[in-house]
Amino acid sequence: MKTEEAKTPRREFLETCGKALPAWVVFFATIKAGTLSAADETEVYDPKQHDYAMGIDIHKCIGCGRCVNACKIENKVPAEPYFFRTWVERYVIPAEGEAQVDSPNGGRDGFPEMKTDPDIRRAFFAPKLCNHCANPPCVQVCPVGATFSTQDGVVLVDETYCVGCRYCIQACPYGARYLHPEKKVADKCTFCYHRIRKGLLPACVEVCPTQARVFGEAGRQSSPLRRFLRFNDVTVLKPSLNTNPKVYYAGADREVR
Amino acid sequence: MALWEDGLSARKLPQQVIPLVIIFAAALAALIIARKILVPKTFGDLGYYRAAAVDEIASQPISYAGSKACLDCHDDIDQVKSQSKHRGLSCEVCHGDAAKHVEAPDEVKPIKPIGRGYCPLCHGYNPARPTGFPQINPDLHNPGRACMSCHNAHNPMLPHAPEECAACHRQIASQKTVSHHATLTCVTCHTVPDGHLTNPNTVLAEKPKTKDLCGKCHAQGADSPAEIPRIDLATHGGRYVCWDCHYPHFPEAAR
Numbered sequence: 001m002k003t004e005e006a007k008t009p010r011r012e013f014l015e016t017c018g019k020a021l022p023a024w025v026v027f028f029a030t031i032k033a034g035t036l037s038a039a040d041e042t043e044v045y046d047p048k049q050h051d052y053a054m055g056i057d058i059h060k061c062i063g064c065g066r067c068v069n070a071c072k073i074e075n076k077v078p079a080e081p082y083f084f085r086t087w088v089e090r091y092v093i094p095a096e097g098e099a100q101v102d103s104p105n106g107g108r109d110g111f112p113e114m115k116t117d118p119d120i121r122r123a124f125f126a127p128k129l130c131n132h133c134a135n136p137p138c139v140q141v142c143p144v145g146a147t148f149s150t151q152d153g154v155v156l157v158d159e160t161y162c163v164g165c166r167y168c169i170q171a172c173p174y175g176a177r178y179l180h181p182e183k184k185v186a187d188k189c190t191f192c193y194h195r196i197r198k199g200l201l202p203a204c205v206e207v208c209p210t211q212a213r214v215f216g217e218a219g220r221q222s223s224p225l226r227r228f229l230r231f232n233d234v235t236v237l238k239p240s241l242n243t244n245p246k247v248y249y250a251g252a253d254r255e256v257r
Numbered sequence: 258m259a260l261w262e263d264g265l266s267a268r269k270l271p272q273q274v275i276p277l278v279i280i281f282a283a284a285l286a287a288l289i290i291a292r293k294i295l296v297p298k299t300f301g302d303l304g305y306y307r308a309a310a311v312d313e314i315a316s317q318p319i320s321y322a323g324s325k326a327c328l329d330c331h332d333d334i335d336q337v338k339s340q341s342k343h344r345g346l347s348c349e350v351c352h353g354d355a356a357k358h359v360e361a362p363d364e365v366k367p368i369k370p371i372g373r374g375y376c377p378l379c380h381g382y383n384p385a386r387p388t389g390f391p392q393i394n395p396d397l398h399n400p401g402r403a404c405m406s407c408h409n410a411h412n413p414m415l416p417h418a419p420e421e422c423a424a425c426h427r428q429i430a431s432q433k434t435v436s437h438h439a440t441l442t443c444v445t446c447h448t449v450p451d452g453h454l455t456n457p458n459t460v461l462a463e464k465p466k467t468k469d470l471c472g473k474c475h476a477q478g479a480d481s482p483a484e485i486p487r488i489d490l491a492t493h494g495g496r497y498v499c500w501d502c503h504y505p506h507f508p509e510a511a512r
Binding site: 061073091113148150190193203209 | 303310311313315316324345378379383386387
């Protein structure tokens with residue numbers, strides 16, 4: 001009797017196991033699929049987790065214009081000397097009177113040597129680009145919604161949707177936009193959005209030989225920009241306009257506007 | 258009164274309203290259809306813009322590969338460069354956009370700036386550059402010679418001290434070669450300490466201090482060839498030293 005009792009549960013157990021086999025297969029399959037989809041989720045880019053910004057150290061800029069050159073090549077900006085996504089300005093501060101600012105071909109070919117005048121107090125270079133304002137006037141005025149702030153804090157132009165009305169070019173207080181002569185749409189710096197989404201640096205930052213340009217995320221501890229903002233006394237251009245720019249300048253004179 | 262109480266008449270729309278309703282309905286349908294056709298698919302998903310544009314811009318091709326891509330093959334050069342003053346430079350600063358080279362290393366070769374045109378973009382003298390940044394005057398610094406003939410771009414510090422004084426003092430040397438002092442070497446008059454070759458700004462070469470040095474050749478009783486002009490060292494020029502009036506590197510031109 002005892003042996004009979006012992007036998008039946010074992011058979012039942014094995015039978016149950018056999019019946020449950022498909023369930024096991026499904027169970028393990030779901031676990032595997034679950035881990036895979038979890039891995040996929042870490043790969044998926046979440047724009048809300050990013051907040052891109054740039055720092056520019058005026059003290060380090062040598063005015064070589066490599067950033068302008070790289071930007072034009074990377075973004076296929078027309079070569080004519082009046083279309084720029086980024087450009088470098090040279091400021092010459094005399095003892096008396098207005099500062100002189102020049103930017104021959106955006107600084108792409110370097111700067112011709114200037115006359116050494118004893119009246120000149122200081123001279124320096126200031127790279128300029130779209131400030132990717134958190135409160136962008138260009139986006140406000142776009143009548144069709146072709147320019148916009150992305151969730152990761154970059155101001156972009158949808159070139160298939162832009163009607164080329166030039167309102168945004170007028171509205172930008174930094175002169176960062178131009179009308180593309182062939183596409184007839186507004187064009188501007190994208191922080192090399194196609195590069196940063198691939199984990200690369202913007203072209204201008206990549207080629208800057210003196211690390212005068214720093215790219216990163218203001219909200220991320222490990223970002224080099226965080227260090228830049230901590231170690232430098234930073235300013236933004238035209239703060240009174242309340243555009244809330246995200247290009248931070250270290251060592252910028254009040255003449256830099 | 259009787260009309261309104263009749264249920265049939267109450268349900269019937271006034272005749273003049275019917276075409277209006279049809280027109281309005283048609284207009285509304287046309288609006289909805291037009292909106293469906295004209296407004297792009299993803300417009301408004303994230304904001305007042307076409308959400309698909311973000312990914313379209315993100316998927317544009319790159320031209321600059323980034324210096325990490327270079328290290329896969331050229332780590333030997335990176336070892337040299339990472340110890341040098343050029344350690345902060347990305348390869349593509351000088352070699353140009355190289356994404357195509359990364360894709361097809363044998364077919365597309367990146368540029369190699371040789372000659373004298375490229376280096377002065379950074380190292381040419383410009384007063385607006387930050388103090389202390391190494392700069393030269395391209396017109397005076399060894400004119401005609403390629404930068405690469407003395408400097409290795411991956412480790413630009415000079416590997417050896419200059420062999421001739423003219424390497425740095427080109428202007429003086431070229432003037433001296435057309436003067437009567439052409440055959441004199443620099444060390445005839447200047448004592449050059451060893452350190453001057455490696456640290457020219459801190460260890461200076463010495464210049465003559467008294468008339469006696471010129472007197473070795475030009476004094477009345479000097480032991481030198483007869484064609485050399487003689488002066489009476491004690492009276493000529495009075496209290497002035499020779500180089501107050503004669504430029505030693507071009508003595509023909511009296512000041």
